[in-house]
Amino acid sequence: MSMVTSALKKPITTVVITASLLLFAVLSALKIPIDIFPQLNSPTIYVIESYGGMSPQQMEGFFSTRLQDQFLYVNGVKSITAKNIQGLTMLKLSFYESTNMAEASAQVALQVNRAMKFFPPGALPPQVVRFDASSLPVGQLVLSAKSRSLKEIYDMAATRIRPMFSSVAGLSAPPPFGANSRSITISVDPSKLRSYNLTPDEVVGALSKFNVMSPSGNLRLDNTMMVTSMNSLVKTVDEFNNIPIATKNGVSILVRDVARVADAADVTVDYALINGKRSVYIPVVKTADASTWSVVKSLKAKIPEMQSLLPDDVHISYEFDQSVAVINSVKSLIT
Missing domain, CATH: 3.30.2090.10 (Multidrug efflux transporter AcrB TolC docking domain; DN and DC subdomains)
Known part of the structure; x- marks a missing residue:
């Protein structure tokens, strides 16, 4: 018996099934997270420590070795990789897939505090960064002005615009790029x-x-x-x-x-050219569990309020929007 014959013999059942599929398709299209990649669990934590004037060998002896000894007490550590350059050491902690990363991050922070007792005088606390492949830049907030220096624009971006990122759900607040502090x-x-x-x-x-x-x-x-x-x-x-x-x-x-x-x-460490001119921008980075479309839409709604905090000759704009490609993919999926 073919599907056409079955549908003709049971028209009411066919209509109900078709309407149900259509209804659930619409609900799925409305509730599906609009994102570039699915949520990925990458069990990796980076620990970064800087100390000006030290050679790579000194960074390894005073910082890297001390930290590695303490991280052996953290549960779920699969491997530890260290890179040392002049004035900077970076450790990569890889964990097993089944590791609870929230608990691992807390243990790493605890061991960092213990290791700091052995650091040289004047050393700043290390930065503990949890890497997640789902946390991606979805655009750039660009600040520009014709009559102001990059240093002035950088200060405005860091002190006036960056704190407003906390009012947008699912958005992290990296520091500005493109100028010297x-x-x-x-x-x-x-x-x-x-x-x-x-x-x-x-x-x-x-x-x-x-x-x-x-x-x-x-x-x-x-x-x-x-x-x-x-x-x-x-x-x-x-x-x-x-x-x-x-x-x-x-x-x-x-x-x-x-x-x-x-x-x-300060010493030049980053250089940004936007439309052929040196500018200052803040990367718009979403958290791993946030939707790209929701974050971008909320941020664009905040831009007029951000502009009101700046002088009239400083212009703020949202560039390199990644949500356009994402929403086009969703339209194709719905079609």
Whole structure:
């Protein structure tokens, strides 16, 4: 008996089945996650530590070896791979497929805190990054201005636009790219240091000592108690010149006597060209469980609010939209 004959003999059953298939097809098309790739469980964690001025051998001895010894206590570790270059060490922890990665991340963070007790003075806490192949850039938020420097645009992107990423569900907040972050450089003249019988450590100590904020107690006036603080933070770049380093024969030696202070920029580590011009952009990276289409739609709705936080001559736009290809694929699937 052919399918046509069966359908003609039972028309009501055929209509019900056809309507059910159509209904479930529409519901599936509305609820299906619109994404580039399916959710992938990649059991990998990266630990990154930087320390300026150290050779690869020193980075391995002071950081990489210490961290590897501690990570042996983490459950589910399959292999540990370390890469050491000048001033940077990166460890890749691979886990077995059945490992609970949330628990593994917590254990890695705990062991990192223990290993930090053996780090050299001044070392910053390592970055612990869980890699997931489903966390992909879905576009770029580009900031541009004709009359402003890249350093100014970078500061606006980092301090005004990036914090707003937390209000968009399923969106992470990587730092801006394309410009050098602002840095206050103090260039010490070795000959002047020798003439005053000073050392570079004394200059560093003076800068740390005279650029702090500390509580100084409470002030009671009748029934009112006010919290007071001793604020000696440097407000402008020129104030660094007036910081005293030491006193010789009753005369204070200031920073300007032995060094030159400049409002400069950090070393160039990234370079972005957009439409043939250097620009600053923030990568739009979604989380692993978020839908590409939902994230992009929510972000575009926030762009007018972001623009209101910027000066009139700074323009913000969403470029390299990956959701276009995704939505076209969904249309083809529905058709």
